[in-house]
Amino acid sequence: xxxxxxxxxxxxxxxxxxxxxxxxxxxxxxxxxxxxxxxxxxxxxxxxxxxxxxxxxxxxxxxxxxxxxxxxxxxxxxxxxxxxxxxxxxxxxxxxxxxxxxxxxxxxxxxxxxxxxxxxxxxxxxxxxxxxxxxxxxxxxxxxxxxxxxxxxxxxxxxxxxxxxxxxxxxxxxxxxxxxxxxxxxxxxxxxxxxxxxxxxxxxxxxxxxxxxxxxxxxxxxxxxxxxxxxxxxxxxxxxxxxxxxxxxxxxxxxxxxxxxxxxxxxxxxxxxxxxxxxxxxxxxxxxxxxxxxxxxxxxxxxxxxxxxxxxxxxxxxxxxxxxxxxxxxxxxxxxxxxxxxxxxxxxxxxxxxxxxxxxxxxxxxxxxxxxxxxxxxxxxxxxxxxxxxxxxxx
Amino acid sequence: xxxxxxxxxxxxxxxxxxxxxxxxxxxxxxxxxxxxxxxxxxxxxxxxxxxxxxxxxxxxxxxxxxxxxxxxxxxxxxxxxxxxxxxxxxxxxxxxxxxxxxxxxxxxxxxxxxxxxxxxxxxxxxxxxxxxxxxxxxxxxxxxxxxxxxxxxxxxxxxxxxxxxxxxxxxxxxxxxxxxxxxxxxxxxxxxxxxxxxxxxxxxxxxxxxxxxxxxxxxxxxxxxxxxxxxxxxxxxxxxxxxxxxxxxxxxxxxxxxxxxxxxxx
Amino acid sequence: xxxxxxxxxxxxxxxxxxxxxxxxxxxxxxxxxxxxxxxxxxxxxxxxxxxxxxxxxxxxxxxxxxxxxxxxxxxxxxxxxxxxxxxxxxxxxxxxxxxxxxxxxxxxxxxxxxxxxxxxxxxxxxxxxxxxxxxxxxxxxxxxxxxxxxxxxxxxxxxxxxxxxxxxxxxxxxxxxxxxxxxxxxxxxxxxxxxxxxxxxxxxxxxxxxxxxxxxxxxxxxxxxxxxxxxxxxxxxxxxxxxxxxxxxxxxxxxxxxxxxxxxxxxxxxxxxxxxxxxxxxxxxxxxxxxxxxxxxxxxx
Numbered sequence: 001x002x003x004x005x006x007x008x009x010x011x012x013x014x015x016x017x018x019x020x021x022x023x024x025x026x027x028x029x030x031x032x033x034x035x036x037x038x039x040x041x042x043x044x045x046x047x048x049x050x051x052x053x054x055x056x057x058x059x060x061x062x063x064x065x066x067x068x069x070x071x072x073x074x075x076x077x078x079x080x081x082x083x084x085x086x087x088x089x090x091x092x093x094x095x096x097x098x099x100x101x102x103x104x105x106x107x108x109x110x111x112x113x114x115x116x117x118x119x120x121x122x123x124x125x126x127x128x129x130x131x132x133x134x135x136x137x138x139x140x141x142x143x144x145x146x147x148x149x150x151x152x153x154x155x156x157x158x159x160x161x162x163x164x165x166x167x168x169x170x171x172x173x174x175x176x177x178x179x180x181x182x183x184x185x186x187x188x189x190x191x192x193x194x195x196x197x198x199x200x201x202x203x204x205x206x207x208x209x210x211x212x213x214x215x216x217x218x219x220x221x222x223x224x225x226x227x228x229x230x231x232x233x234x235x236x237x238x239x240x241x242x243x244x245x246x247x248x249x250x251x252x253x254x255x256x257x258x259x260x261x262x263x264x265x266x267x268x269x270x271x272x273x274x275x276x277x278x279x280x281x282x283x284x285x286x287x288x289x290x291x292x293x294x295x296x297x298x299x300x301x302x303x304x305x306x307x308x309x310x311x312x313x314x315x316x317x318x319x320x321x322x323x324x325x326x327x328x329x330x331x332x333x334x335x336x337x338x339x340x341x342x343x344x345x346x347x348x349x350x351x352x353x354x355x356x357x358x359x360x361x362x363x364x365x366x367x368x369x370x371x372x373x374x375x376x377x378x379x380x381x382x383x384x385x386x387x388x389x390x391x392x393x394x395x
Numbered sequence: 396x397x398x399x400x401x402x403x404x405x406x407x408x409x410x411x412x413x414x415x416x417x418x419x420x421x422x423x424x425x426x427x428x429x430x431x432x433x434x435x436x437x438x439x440x441x442x443x444x445x446x447x448x449x450x451x452x453x454x455x456x457x458x459x460x461x462x463x464x465x466x467x468x469x470x471x472x473x474x475x476x477x478x479x480x481x482x483x484x485x486x487x488x489x490x491x492x493x494x495x496x497x498x499x500x501x502x503x504x505x506x507x508x509x510x511x512x513x514x515x516x517x518x519x520x521x522x523x524x525x526x527x528x529x530x531x532x533x534x535x536x537x538x539x540x541x542x543x544x545x546x547x548x549x550x551x552x553x554x555x556x557x558x559x560x561x562x563x564x565x566x567x568x569x570x571x572x573x574x575x576x577x578x579x580x581x582x583x584x585x586x587x588x589x590x591x592x593x594x595x596x597x598x599x600x601x602x603x604x605x606x607x608x609x610x611x612x613x614x615x616x617x618x619x620x621x622x623x624x625x626x627x628x629x630x631x632x633x634x635x636x637x638x639x640x641x642x643x644x645x646x647x648x649x650x651x652x653x654x655x656x657x658x659x660x661x
Numbered sequence: 662x663x664x665x666x667x668x669x670x671x672x673x674x675x676x677x678x679x680x681x682x683x684x685x686x687x688x689x690x691x692x693x694x695x696x697x698x699x700x701x702x703x704x705x706x707x708x709x710x711x712x713x714x715x716x717x718x719x720x721x722x723x724x725x726x727x728x729x730x731x732x733x734x735x736x737x738x739x740x741x742x743x744x745x746x747x748x749x750x751x752x753x754x755x756x757x758x759x760x761x762x763x764x765x766x767x768x769x770x771x772x773x774x775x776x777x778x779x780x781x782x783x784x785x786x787x788x789x790x791x792x793x794x795x796x797x798x799x800x801x802x803x804x805x806x807x808x809x810x811x812x813x814x815x816x817x818x819x820x821x822x823x824x825x826x827x828x829x830x831x832x833x834x835x836x837x838x839x840x841x842x843x844x845x846x847x848x849x850x851x852x853x854x855x856x857x858x859x860x861x862x863x864x865x866x867x868x869x870x871x872x873x874x875x876x877x878x879x880x881x882x883x884x885x886x887x888x889x890x891x892x893x894x895x896x897x898x899x900x901x902x903x904x905x906x907x908x909x910x911x912x913x914x915x916x917x918x919x920x921x922x923x924x925x926x927x928x929x930x931x932x933x934x935x936x937x938x939x940x941x942x943x944x945x946x947x948x949x950x951x952x953x954x955x956x957x958x959x960x961x962x
Contacts, residue, residue, distance in 0.1 A: 509897025
């Protein structure tokens, strides 16, 4: 059943398009995420659903009622703010009871309901404390039940975990999922952390420049990115442009310049009808590439490249190699549990073979705007994006 | 080794300066307090302990009258200037307010020109308009110089106000009026109290502006004290001053307590 | 072109809320605005008008005259101005010299002690001005405590005549205005990162060099604010010269007050002198702010 429908929603701030003609629908009981870099419009979209921003154009419907022009206090929608926004002059109890008091709920019922909500997050014994006397995780829980006590149809969460440290964040993520299961209402979750979005959501909408770039279940977006942006914003990837030079039944042959005057011939399965001479981008996740001193014995349906190790980063759960092939740099993840093909560990400047199955790459019907930016993407650009997505909790 | 010595010397110098300034600040006040218990008409040497000047104080109707005037003026001007301060600070919260610059100028300029000029200008205003000087004119003057302070103190409190609390309340179903009284006002309260206390102290402390705007027969304590000192009959002034210092200390303690209570409840 | 369509609808809505909020702001600020116009701005217009009128013994005559301004340029009044200016400047200078080490000491004290030390500075600041002046009269007067102590200890035979001198005026001025210098200095020095000093000393600067190269420039903002808070009120001081000074050398505040309070009154004269002071303060403020802005820009470059 459809809970929220957004039609052609648009919002600008002094001419800057924050949200650009967005349409989508979210199902009842779904945990739906908006994922994108800061400034992509996801928070503005959320604030329009909450009623804090008035759309320039478009409609928002909950069930079948148009709520586009309703003030926030008349919407059956509640929000969890990034900094929790607990009222500092009220106790935990009074914070949670706030919504009920406005609705003039009888006193006994308030006490009962607040107790019930506090027990949901195991904080019954903190009822008389003030917000500055409880921890960040506890504030988060109070913010959630303060919203849920109003029995909203939709709960909006605006980067709710951004202020917590890593361990607590992982813990709260699971707790959020449990709460979602327990109350069964629609959650709309906004984040720039792909890990959060991937692990918690039923569906994710990736946003960039005010538009939804791609939406769907997390694995779909990860395995089958529809655009270069989705491919490099979510997870890490190698991007190689190439020209279609042959079309077979199950795969296409691509001729990819290596930037040093030569070209590589790569095979890949395809998901849209290609034509000869078409220019495409190949997205290849680093963990799908095998790395070895020796050539693979079986080479059917396998791409094989020869390169040189330029950098080795030991990352605990896996090692990242940067391997140079021509002028291209490939990022390769190698897990340690794997039985090594070689006796000795790989070393800097060693010649190595890279290989992967044809079905492990993904074609994107899009090429970077120019070769230069492509080179940046393949090298520094990817690096840059990955770095910022790994350390997203800057002030 | 050498650096350590210099460093210690440097610190020692600052401590010495600090102690000297403390002596400088407190010696005259201490002497005044001690001599308020001195059994002598003029201040030459110690002639034994007495409380008689304190008793004289309570028998003196002029002083009682001046005290009452001071309190009435301070109370009223504090109340009115604080209310005006709250309204103005709320109005100026809107950064795009078209009268913001004008209002800021009117608030800040009185603070950077000598007090005496406000006294002179008000004296001439009341002369020009032929208003009888007295309690009414003094009250107007006190409100005028208190407004700037109350607005600035309340404004600085509002600046730290987290607007997302208003959004949160709205989100939970609260209407604007409810939000103001349940969220905004309670959080502004410490600032309002600080502003009121400041206005109150400024009002009871003021001499020069009151001097220019009060007529004959309307004395506040500072005016009475100054007149008495000039006429040279100072026997009761020592004890009166001691009581006023006591009142100041009381205010300082109260403010601290109040602040603590407010912080713990808000 | 694409944007034109919804920009119009948007701007209409946004402008409506914007103008409603603006109206609300006008309504909220209106009481204070009207008050300040009536009792702060209008009185200065009357001062301007009065400065061009003819004095009367008790009041003014509404006859145009430039006499007040002509007299204000007399040597007698110019020396009054100079006298007040010198007092304000000396007070400011002494307050900086005395206030700096004190503010520095408090700023570097432990957090727990800091507040107590500050309260010690603030108590005299909150104590009634007249009482503080009066306490100095007791201390300094001919048969006062200081002379009594000095005589008893045999240091002097004759009581010193400190009261009713310009020195006494300066002393009490410094006493009264010192907290106004210490507090802004403290708030700047408190924010000062003392690791900078250590860094400078590690780099080989000695204490004195580090002080002049680092502490002082960073504290300039506090000195600037404190100086404004001391110098400007000091220019118009009345009460301190009146109660501890003498009648031979009058300060500007006294002259203005006498012209208004004493009979024969000369309100045009008082107005002209007040306006001269006002213009002087205005020029000073504008010049100082220009200087301040420039120094800030220079520092940023």
